[in-house]
Amino acid sequence: MPWSLEEGAYxxxxxxxxxRIVFLIFDGLGDLPGPxxxxxxxxxxxxxxxxxxxxxxxxxxxxxxxxxxxxxxPGHLGLFGYNPLQFPVGRGVLAALGIDFPLEPAxxxxxxxxCTLDGEGRITDRRAGRISxxxxxxxxxxxxxxxxxxxxxxxxxxxxxxxxRGLLVLRGDGLGAxxxxxxxxxxxxxxxxxxxxxxxxxxxxxxxxxxxxxxxELLAGEPKANGILLRGFDRRPDIPSLGERFQLRPVCIAQYxxxxxxxxxxxxxxxxxxxxxxxxxGALKAVWDHHDFFFLHVKYTDKAGEDGDxxxxxxxxxxxxxxxxxxxxxxxxVLVVSADHSTPASLKAHSxxxxxxxxxxxxxxxxxxVSSFGERACIKGGxxxxxxxxxxxxxxxxxxxxxxxxx
Amino acid sequence: MPWSLEEGAYxxxxxxxxxRIVFLIFDGLGDLPGPxxxxxxxxxxxxxxxxxxxxxxxxxxxxxxxxxxxxxxPGHLGLFGYNPLQFPVGRGVLAALGIDFPLEPAxxxxxxxxCTLDGEGRITDRRAGRISxxxxxxxxxxxxxxxxxxxxxxxxxxxxxxxxRGLLVLRGDGLGAxxxxxxxxxxxxxxxxxxxxxxxxxxxxxxxxxxxxxxxELLAGEPKANGILLRGFDRRPDIPSLGERFQLRPVCIAQYxxxxxxxxxxxxxxxxxxxxxxxxxGALKAVWDHHDFFFLHVKYTDKAGEDGDxxxxxxxxxxxxxxxxxxxxxxxxVLVVSADHSTPASLKAHSxxxxxxxxxxxxxxxxxxVSSFGERACIKGGxxxxxxxxxxxxxxxxxxxxxxxxx
Numbered sequence: 001m002p003w004s005l006e007e008g009a010y011x012x013x014x015x016x017x018x019x020r021i022v023f024l025i026f027d028g029l030g031d032l033p034g035p036x037x038x039x040x041x042x043x044x045x046x047x048x049x050x051x052x053x054x055x056x057x058x059x060x061x062x063x064x065x066x067x068x069x070x071x072x073x074p075g076h077l078g079l080f081g082y083n084p085l086q087f088p089v090g091r092g093v094l095a096a097l098g099i100d101f102p103l104e105p106a107x108x109x110x111x112x113x114x115c116t117l118d119g120e121g122r123i124t125d126r127r128a129g130r131i132s133x134x135x136x137x138x139x140x141x142x143x144x145x146x147x148x149x150x151x152x153x154x155x156x157x158x159x160x161x162x163x164x165r166g167l168l169v170l171r172g173d174g175l176g177a178x179x180x181x182x183x184x185x186x187x188x189x190x191x192x193x194x195x196x197x198x199x200x201x202x203x204x205x206x207x208x209x210x211x212x213x214x215x216x217e218l219l220a221g222e223p224k225a226n227g228i229l230l231r232g233f234d235r236r237p238d239i240p241s242l243g244e245r246f247q248l249r250p251v252c253i254a255q256y257x258x259x260x261x262x263x264x265x266x267x268x269x270x271x272x273x274x275x276x277x278x279x280x281x282g283a284l285k286a287v288w289d290h291h292d293f294f295f296l297h298v299k300y301t302d303k304a305g306e307d308g309d310x311x312x313x314x315x316x317x318x319x320x321x322x323x324x325x326x327x328x329x330x331x332x333x334v335l336v337v338s339a340d341h342s343t344p345a346s347l348k349a350h351s352x353x354x355x356x357x358x359x360x361x362x363x364x365x366x367x368x369x370v371s372s373f374g375e376r377a378c379i380k381g382g383x384x385x386x387x388x389x390x391x392x393x394x395x396x397x398x399x400x401x402x403x404x405x406x407x
Numbered sequence: 408m409p410w411s412l413e414e415g416a417y418x419x420x421x422x423x424x425x426x427r428i429v430f431l432i433f434d435g436l437g438d439l440p441g442p443x444x445x446x447x448x449x450x451x452x453x454x455x456x457x458x459x460x461x462x463x464x465x466x467x468x469x470x471x472x473x474x475x476x477x478x479x480x481p482g483h484l485g486l487f488g489y490n491p492l493q494f495p496v497g498r499g500v501l502a503a504l505g506i507d508f509p510l511e512p513a514x515x516x517x518x519x520x521x522c523t524l525d526g527e528g529r530i531t532d533r534r535a536g537r538i539s540x541x542x543x544x545x546x547x548x549x550x551x552x553x554x555x556x557x558x559x560x561x562x563x564x565x566x567x568x569x570x571x572r573g574l575l576v577l578r579g580d581g582l583g584a585x586x587x588x589x590x591x592x593x594x595x596x597x598x599x600x601x602x603x604x605x606x607x608x609x610x611x612x613x614x615x616x617x618x619x620x621x622x623x624e625l626l627a628g629e630p631k632a633n634g635i636l637l638r639g640f641d642r643r644p645d646i647p648s649l650g651e652r653f654q655l656r657p658v659c660i661a662q663y664x665x666x667x668x669x670x671x672x673x674x675x676x677x678x679x680x681x682x683x684x685x686x687x688x689g690a691l692k693a694v695w696d697h698h699d700f701f702f703l704h705v706k707y708t709d710k711a712g713e714d715g716d717x718x719x720x721x722x723x724x725x726x727x728x729x730x731x732x733x734x735x736x737x738x739x740x741v742l743v744v745s746a747d748h749s750t751p752a753s754l755k756a757h758s759x760x761x762x763x764x765x766x767x768x769x770x771x772x773x774x775x776x777v778s779s780f781g782e783r784a785c786i787k788g789g790x791x792x793x794x795x796x797x798x799x800x801x802x803x804x805x806x807x808x809x810x811x812x813x814x
Contacts, residue, residue, distance in 0.1 A: 005490070005492035005493060006472045006475075006492065008492075009471070009472065009475060009492050010472075010474075010475075013475065364439070364754070364758075365439075366437075366439050366440070366446075366760050366782055366783075367440065367783070368783060368786050369783055369786070380786070380787060381786070382467070382783070382786045383792070384467065384786075384791055384792030385791075385792070386473065386792065390472075390473040390474070393472075393473055393474035393475075394473050394474040394759075395474075396474060397473075397474035397475070397476065397758075397759040402474060402475065402476060402759070403476075404476045404477070404478050404756075404757055405471055405475050405476060405477055405478060405481055405491070406477060406478035406479075406480040406481040406491065406495065406496060406498075406501075407478040407479070407480060407496075407497075407498040407501045407502075407518075407639065
């Protein structure tokens, strides 16, 4: 395990105490100025966030590294205090987490697209005309039934993700995960034959070629989805848990399976999340006595950003702002408000911009002169600009969860 | 030697010239706001420091890494330009440095506490009722006389540190320093048997067990201090000197043995320090012609912080401020004012908060808009927020002590 010097030190210095840390995470919070020259966070009427920023210390955090746009996996790993470049989470594994598929440590997972192939086996549509999820489910049930036990000792799972997207999981002994993508990311050419980087992965690639051939036989009569393209073969990463690294007793309150899956990867407890955003403080209160690290995930800011809906993003921020006092009533020692990445409404996509962040900790904070919570205000914050994976260690320090280093 | 790329580059680019760099270090300078909402440094009437901050460039520096609270050893190594995580200094070595014990490269040193053991050999008091230093000296003289030459080729030194604290040093061939602590950090249990991680350390641990057993025989009649608990076995780290790394001719003016010892570790000259703080400029003048790097250590800010004495910390800063003009009269090319760590009066302990720092260098500085020297002012400084080990290289650059890298 290629631990950095810092990570080794953090692990050795960790200690357990009763101090409680809340991470309130607005997915995709960071943004760019809209037509009025302000961002959704700057535009929002959010007096509680502004007060916390004024009383606390602010900064900007790069989720992975400067200029790198993170997917949801790396963004969350950064928030959880891991260097996302050190613990890559493959597309197949994320897809499995996203549909709550119970991936076992030795499983090999890959994402696939249904695609359309012409008579010569060349790709004419990499997304099979974006078939419906229902259509996907019909095809997937067929494949799952025919392929599941057809390959000897290796059990094959075929699962629907959504629309043209699916998940392939191989379970058995001696599999390798260093298998190349079969999606050439182009039309007019045939899919790439699966290939493997090492002996075990070469055997696995041979199995994948057989599976792909059998899929083509089974789907030969389909007008649109008559083939599959595979991407992101991987295994569940072997990530040391937050308990091992920091002696934390962490819990995640998140609705969406992908974030729940990511939290599970690092050993968080996962109570059922409330259906309504406004019920988040109640859900937090219910688990308050049994944990010391509380990860609260608000998805809707990211959704609004992806949809290019500036006004909706503002409304989500305002809605959360109104219930933060209920979180404060529980008496956290440290409250961090941050994000896994930026999702500017004008870009309708994740971006590389650093995420605005505030850390509130009445007993131990050295305040800066920031008096409101916003992207530009945070530039002048005392936390400066740093890697997102530093944020959790800083929060732990404010909760006195590290011993002194050296005498 | 695991040099980072940067360190290798710094070493290759170093050159010697007559430019002089002064590091004026206030131990534990960084703090948190007191009841009036300002820190001791912000509260101090320190017009010279404010002018230097206005003319120079400021910033915040993390002594070790974000969130890590450094002991005195790591904090100083950071100031000396070393990554403290790369050059750990064990508790035993620091104790030796702290009492000016002339540690040789192969010596193995450990800190010990006198403790109280009950009839069954269980610890009832880990600090032996905090016996007086005088009492310690009596016991230590006895042990030193009886143990010194009692173990064949290995010479045993037993030395008083203070109160219940002592130093054990083993000198001989083939010793190992990877020996576990015998202090279980708990009462009601017996001390841990010394154990070693490698063959040499296992032999050393066996010797330690014999020493511990003999100590118990020798102290059997003592009412309080009838045993010892050992911690932090280590060797003097093999640190390349500032001369080797940067071609510096460094000198340290510090009163306290621990800081003198740390300075000796990196090859600084060590003239006798003045008893009075106000005589620091005179002591500096006396060595001005023979060196180009001057490390001035002011202990009393840290002491005031540890004692929770906000007002005294303010007074120490103001006292130093008044004599800085005498330092400037000597004509330094670069003057840095910084700290080894923060010691907030409200926490009465070292903390992880970054240290406020100013760099003054009339010929080469790019000033920022900071106009006073304080924790919050430094947030907006041109040096930004970075690792403390970067500070010395930046100062060296301002003294033209690096060649250009690449053509």
